[in-house]
Amino acid sequence: MTEGSADVAGLFDPDRVAVVGATEREGSVGRAVTENLLDSYAGTTLPVNPRRETVLGEPCLDGVAEADADVAVVAVPPDYVLDVIEECGEAGVDNVVVLTAGFGETGADGAARERDLRETAEAYDMALVGPNSLGVMATSLSMNATFGPALPPAGNVSFMSQSGAFVTAVVDWALEAGLGFNDIVSLGNKSVLDETDxxxxxxxxxxxDVIVGYLESVVDGRGFVAAARETTPDTPVVVVKSGRTDAGAQAASSHTGAIAGADSAYEAGLDAAGVLRATSVQELFDSARALAGGLVPDSDGVAVVTNAGGPGVMATDAVGDADRLRLASFSDATISDLQGTMPAEANVYNPVDVIGDADVGRLQTALDTTLADGDVGSAVVITAPTATLDFAALGDAVADTATDHDVPVAVCLMGGETLAPARETFRERSIPSYFDPARAVAGLEALAEYRDIRGRRYEEPEPIDADRERVREILSQVEERGDNRLGVEAMELFDAYGIPTPEGEVVDDPTAAAEVAARIDGDVVMKIVSPDILHKSDIGGVRVGVSAADVADTYEDLVSRARSYQPDARILGVQVQEMLDLDDGVETIVGSHRDPQFGPLVMFGLGGVFVEVLEDTTFRLAPVAAGEAEQMTADIDAAPLLRGARGRTPVDLDATVDAIRRVSQLVADFPSIVELDVNPLVATPDGVRAVDLRLTVDPEQLQ
Amino acid sequence: MTEGSADVAGLFDPDRVAVVGATEREGSVGRAVTENLLDSYAGTTLPVNPRRETVLGEPCLDGVAEADADVAVVAVPPDYVLDVIEECGEAGVDNVVVLTAGFGETGADGAARERDLRETAEAYDMALVGPNSLGVMATSLSMNATFGPALPPAGNVSFMSQSGAFVTAVVDWALEAGLGFNDIVSLGNKSVLDETDxxxxxxxxxxxDVIVGYLESVVDGRGFVAAARETTPDTPVVVVKSGRTDAGAQAASSHTGAIAGADSAYEAGLDAAGVLRATSVQELFDSARALAGGLVPDSDGVAVVTNAGGPGVMATDAVGDADRLRLASFSDATISDLQGTMPAEANVYNPVDVIGDADVGRLQTALDTTLADGDVGSAVVITAPTATLDFAALGDAVADTATDHDVPVAVCLMGGETLAPARETFRERSIPSYFDPARAVAGLEALAEYRDIRGRRYEEPEPIDADRERVREILSQVEERGDNRLGVEAMELFDAYGIPTPEGEVVDDPTAAAEVAARIDGDVVMKIVSPDILHKSDIGGVRVGVSAADVADTYEDLVSRARSYQPDARILGVQVQEMLDLDDGVETIVGSHRDPQFGPLVMFGLGGVFVEVLEDTTFRLAPVAAGEAEQMTADIDAAPLLRGARGRTPVDLDATVDAIRRVSQLVADFPSIVELDVNPLVATPDGVRAVDLRLTVDPEQLQ
Known part of the structure; x- marks a missing residue:
């Protein structure tokens, strides 16, 4: 949908809801949604059906025009939907929820129907949910405008889902999962309104206070990023984007009919958006419950307070596993306070073991003391059932203490029925509780991640002074050649964007080759240049360490090998290039591809033979600012190599960052560049050199 | 404990249980355990307390001698425990459970008390649990010989825990977690009986049918491996070994007083034992519930059958993430069968979406058809609540179909109360059910892992013909030198064990250096040899590519640099070594260290600068058989590099395997070798060469 989201809010705050297609037929969508609304909705429910006088005892209207409704819920057969939308538009109903299925998800006829629907809705500037939606819910009005289950408990989490069944499942599960919801929408086919809205x-x-999403695709990647960047500083967003794996992507595409881009693009896009990504339902709602508490840790130090040693060790392991958390180091004052209040057998160092005979008072004292420690940014409280711990009193004691200190606390209630009273209190007081210590720690980790997102400053990529005209000319070579690939013959692209390359040139005769070599200090590398020969080394098309005297002969040899290997190959010449000293260098890769949802991406990683084997790479949306590019060099596993691990001299990181930034701007400037690989980009202590280049150009996009 | 486990079984099958230290004092251990036994135990409970006539209405005996008990539970104060054990021994009570705390976990006095206790128990050949144990449970006899919670539901899982509180927690949680137990033991201090028993x-x-453990240490690593290898072909064992991380290990050690070895040793040891390792409580019991079904998949292909598209995609993602599973490819017959029985809107390809209006019959038909497919080794059935699906009937329908086909099925019940009837049936019929599709798939993954364990053939390491006498001499150099480190001066170790090295020698004058270089084809590498200079390259003590003519001068130069760097360094000479061509080679590392619990380990990984940065390594207990060594070369992330990724020539894998095997035998043969690193072991298409060596020797262990 286009700008402005005022209409969207209207979906969840109507005084009057019309159900177009209301009926009494058992098992029908029209009956189910009418019943759900009549059941509890605080506003007025208006059944619309020209064939009936009443529905479920309510008077029934002939058309939506008579209803004066704020929201129309549409449950008529597919062939009638367009007329109803038209009617809504005429009647000034801006908010429409189309439950009817049989659109884009069913084939060509349905897709055509959906196009018409979208155009009509857009003509009236309508906020339309669906089609093929389960409906919407707003707990503040007790409004259940779905044909699904009963309303969930109220709370501060709003939830959107690209699967209607998943809404049903989560709502049914909400009570036992300790979840409370504000608004819920089943997105359906996202014909008009989508996740961005x-x-x-x-x-x-x-x-x-928290936005949770289950998504199988994002309609407009860049629009989503822009909207999320405005939202996430105040309201955390956490999503499962499914179709992560190849098998899953195929399943998602057959489920929704949408073609999703590569998962690396979603990874980069969700990161750029400041959205937390969960990989399972459990992680999604575990994070949501932690975030719903509204606090973030102001230190990575975690205190563990437990009445059971073993589970305390498990929590400590989980803290050790977490990227953003560590076990807090208590001050001497904290330790001496604990020594003064805990029994001699207690462990007053972190994890604090108040031991098995602790009552609620002792546990609370220990928690109070540790939360006051300056290094403690969050805490895990672990309780196993004992004869001395009163679980009816535990919940308020822990919640009061956490509130006093304004520090996020996650609780492990390690037991079943015995602990139920505490579980209930924690739910009411928005303290997340879990059985498994690892899940409690994961909840705190989500808070630390959100804290980092909230602290982000999004920088505009710094402008780059480039010779764009020259790049246009180089790319247009593909038109003449009737081809869409370029190789080292396009190395001048790098010059045009200020990306350093080794000394050298592509030449097309042996004498010129010798002249180039003469200008270069030391031996040279020579490579055959042909758009038709992809794997140059396989045919002996690359020679390393050629001395000046041998250059002319090597030229002839390379060309004759290429000709005998592939007689019809177009040979553009031979590249003669300075040999780089790799002893202190690291081969990296900078690449790019274009994603259907998120546009151009830039990739950085460990290059050479390692890039395919170890897949140590990281992606961002292009172009990137310097800060983002620097983060990329820190994100890969091999980052310490760049920074001088094992007594090596660090590479020139500024130059590496600059090269990433420039490549990212290049691909952002030229939509015709579909794919690009600089492999290797050799990073040394003295700078970087782009040594090799492959790119794919879409001639249709040439400017 | 020593050989034979007949006594251990007696703990869980007594006719008569004596409680020594039975009392009525509120809140006491002696009262709690007596009450628990009197509550439900099918045998005879015999309170023993010379100061009382009756306890809780039962007649009380003066001493254990009068009880004629099969098991004695001891709850007397610590100072009286030894006398009671003695008394038990005299009375012929072989099975004793000591609940009393105040032993090894409390300091030097306690440790001394525990030594006495162990000696006495061993003198009587007693199967003794504890001290500091919560007790034991046997659901078959309704025997709750703990001072903890009520008995859990009966089942086929037996559970041991090094944390008593964790037993309490799990037992309390068992009902809602869908867990049923046979025997349970709280291991306490493991003074006599431990995990191995x-x-x-x-x-x-x-x-x-399944053994589950929570362990913070393993007392006797090799003994545990031997026992588990006999057990796991018939009975799966799954454990959490906590203290995985540095912080966790420290917490575990302060909790139990035990010093645990490095986690890499536990990883190798549990793998060698055929034990499944879980990293969280949830994973532990999720795996246990799946294993309790008693089936394993005979194909990695997974069928997903769902009434909800979105959750089907999530399950497919989880299958895509799993190492040992993939989405099954249905045969044409399967697809055509499904097309014949499913509605047109259904998806008959995997994941099978029977769509939202499916009833139990349709779901069952789809499951029946897919389970008959030859590529399907296991299945996930996913159900979200709908108006058409009868959850009272679902459980038996799915369980019957799974039983008919003898194929493991995991169920996602995506909802709350609505699905409770099905949850209950699945629990009764040993079909694991979960909310989260990812957890259901993880359950199946545990089954696939166990199938692979069951299929293992443990091979004895092949004998190696080595010159052990020569090794003894080389290692004893450290005695003369008053030092415990050896470097390249000990390269002859490799010759003695048949591990190839580059041509070369350590010499102690320039003339000899020139002579060695003259014998070598091409340039050489020269390195200073000194036990006092650890980082040779940092002081310019390494020269690469020295031509024969420069060798003598380089010798002098290396020595003079070393002298000026460290005047008092003992200089043993200079190593002159053939230069290896690394173009087609891969630098690997073979290392070893000795673990307090598991003894010598062998490590293999990507070497050179990558070993510390990428930590791409794998560990095994030494010595390894050829099959295990080959698996090590496949386990590292860089495995494809060895096997010829990206058009490279594969390295000589047989030679690599052989070198790992020989190093592993070397460290197994010589307990004096505390640590050893061969870094790099250069693997090329033509073989391997051990290029550098560092080892640490324990002079006390020299033979």
Whole structure:
């Protein structure tokens, strides 16, 4: 949908809801949604059906025009939907929820129907959910405008889902999972309103403190990033984007009919958006419950307070596993306070073991003391059932203490029925509780991740002074050649964008080759240049360490090998290049490809033979600012190599960052560059050199 | 404990249990355990307390001698425990459970008390649990001989825990977690009986189908491996070994007083034992529930059958993430069968979406058809609540179909109360059910892992013909030198064990250096040899590519640099070594260290600068057989590099395997070798060469 999200909010705040297609037929969508609304909705429910006088005892209207409704829920057969939308538009109903299925998800006829629907809705500037939606819910009005289950408990989490069944499942599960919801939408086919609109609308909604999403695709990647960047500083967003794996992507595409881009693009896009990504349902809602507490840790140090030693060790392991957390180091004052209040057998160092005979008072004292410690940014409280711990009193004691200190606390309630009273209190008081210590720690980790997102400053990529005209000329070579690949013959692209290359040139006769070599200090590398020979080394098309005297002969030899290997290959010449000293260098790769949802991406990683084997790479949306490019050099596993591990001299990181930034701007400037690989980009203590180049150009996109 | 586990089984099958230290004092251990036994134990409970006539209405005996008990539970104060053990021994009570705390976990006095206790128990050949144990449970006899919670539901899982509180927690949680137990033991201080004894005893117990453990240490690593290898072909064992991380290990050690070895040793040891390792409580019991079903998949292909598209995609992602699973490819017959029985809107390709209006019959038909497919080794069934699916009937329908096909099925019940009837049936019929599709798939993954363990053939390491006498001499150099480190001056170790090295020698004058270089084809590498100079390259003590003519001068130069760097360094000479061509080679590392629990380990990984940065390594217990060594070369991330990724020539894998095997035998043969690093071991298409060596020797262990 286009700008402005005022209409979207109207979906969740109507005084009057019309159900177009209301009926009494058992098992029908029209009956289910009418019943759900009549059941509890605080506003007025208006059944619309020209064939009936009443529905479920309510008077029934002939058309939506008579209803004066704020929201119309549409449950008529597919062939009638367009007329109803038209009617809504005429009647000034801006908010429409289309439950009817049989559109884009069913084939060509349905897709055509959906196009018409979208055009009509857009003509009336309508906020339309669906089609093929389960509906919407707003707990603040007890409004259940779905044909699904009963309303979940109220809370501060709003939830959008690209799967209607998943809404049903989560709502049914909400009570035992300790989840409370504000607004819920089943997105359906996302014909008009999509994830971007709800992120924007709920970002502005004071009753929504956490936005949770289940997505199988993002319609407009860049638009989503822009909206989320405005939302996430105030309201955390956490999503499962499924179709992560090849098998999953295929399943998602057959489920929704949408073609999703590569997962690396979603990874980069969600990161750029400041959205937390969960990989399972459990992680999604575990994070949501922690975030719903509204606090973030101001230190990575975690205190563990437990009445059971073993589970304390498990929590400590989980803290050790977490990227953003560590076990807090208590001050001497904290330790001496604990020594003064705990029994001699207690462990007063972190993890604090108040031991098995602790009552609620002792546990609370220990928690109070540790939360006051300056290094403690969050805490895990672990309780196993004992004869001395009163679980009816535990919940308020822990919640009061956490509130006093304004420090996030996650609780492990390690037991079943015995602990139920505490579980209930923690739910009411928005303290997340879990059985498994690892899950409690994961909840705190989500808070630390959100704290980092909240602290982000998004920088505009610094402008780059480039010779764009020259690049245009180089790329247009593909038109003449009737081809879409370029190799080292396009190395001048790098000069045009200020990316350093080794000394050298592509030449097309042996004498010129010798002249180039004469200008270069030391031996040279020579490579055959042909758009038709992809794997140059396989045919002996690369020679390393050629001395000046041998250059002319080597030229002839390389060309004759290429000709005998592939007689019809177009040979553009031979590249003669300075040999780089790799002793202190690291071969890296900078690459790019274009994603259907998120546009150009830039990739950085460990290059050479390692790039394919170890897949040690990281992606961002292009172009990147210097800060982002620097983060990329820190994100890969091999980062310490660049920074001088094992007594090596560090490489020139500024130059590496600069090269990433320039490549990212190049691909952003030229949509015709579909794919690009600089492999290797050799990084040394004295700078970087782009040594080899492959790119794929889409001639249709040439400017 | 020593050989034989007959006594251990007796702990869980007594006719008569004596409680020594039975009392009525509120809040006491002696009262709690007596009450628990009197509550439900099918045998006879015999309170023993010379100061009382009756306890809780039962007649009280003066001493254990009068009880004629099969098991004595001891809850007397610490100072009286030894006398009671003695008394038990005299009375012929072989099975004793000591609940009393205040032993090794409390300091020097306690440790001394524990030594006495162990000696006495061993003198009487007693199967003794504890001290500092919560007790034992046997659901078959309704025997709760703990001072903890009520008995859990009966089942086929036996459970041992090094944390008593964790037993309490798990037992309290068992009902809602869908867990059923056979025997349970709280291991306490493991003074006599430890994890090895219970693995052996439960391996022989026909009522135990799965063994679950929470361990903070393993007392005797090699003994545990031997016992587990006999048990795991018939009975799966799954454990959490906590203290995985540095912080966790420190916490575990302060909790139990035990010094645990490095986690890499536990990883290698548990793998060698055929034990599944879980990293969280949830994973532990999720795996246990899947294993309790008793089936393993005979194909890696997974069928997903769902009434909800989105969750089907999530399950497919989880299958894509799993190492040992993939989405099954259905045969044409399967697809055509499904097309014949499913509605047109259904998806008949995997994941099979029977769509939202499916009833139990349709779901069952789809499952029946897919389970019959030859590529399907296991299945995930996913159900979200719908109006058409009867959850009272679902459980038996799915369980019957799974049983008919003898194929493991995991179920996602995606909802709360609505699905409770099905959850109950699945629990009764030993079909694991979960909310999260990712957890259901993880359950199946555990089954696939166990299938692979069951299929293992443990091979004896092939004998190696080595000059052990020569090694003894080389290692004894450290005695003369008053030092415990050896470097390249000990390269002859490799010759003695048949491990190839580059041509070369350590010499102590320039003339000899020139002579060695003259014998070598091409340039040489020269390195200073001194036990006092650890980082040779940092002081310019290494020269690469020295031509024959320069060798004598380089010798002098290296020595003079070393002298000026460290005047008092002992200089043993200079190593003159053939230069290896690394173009087609891969630098690997073979290392070893000795673990306090598991003895010598052998490590293999990517060498050179990458070993510390990427930590791409794998560990095994030494010595290894050829099959294990080959698996090591496949386990590292860089494995494809060895096997010829990206058009490279594969390295000589047989030679690599042979070198690993020989190093592993070397360290196994010589306990005096505390640490050893061969870095790099250069692997090329033509063989391997051990290029550098560092080892640490324990002079006390020299033979």
């Amino acid at each position: 709800f992120v924007r609308a709920w970002g502005d909604d004071s009753d929504t | 219970f693995v052996r005893a439960w391996g022989d117990d026909s009522d135990t």
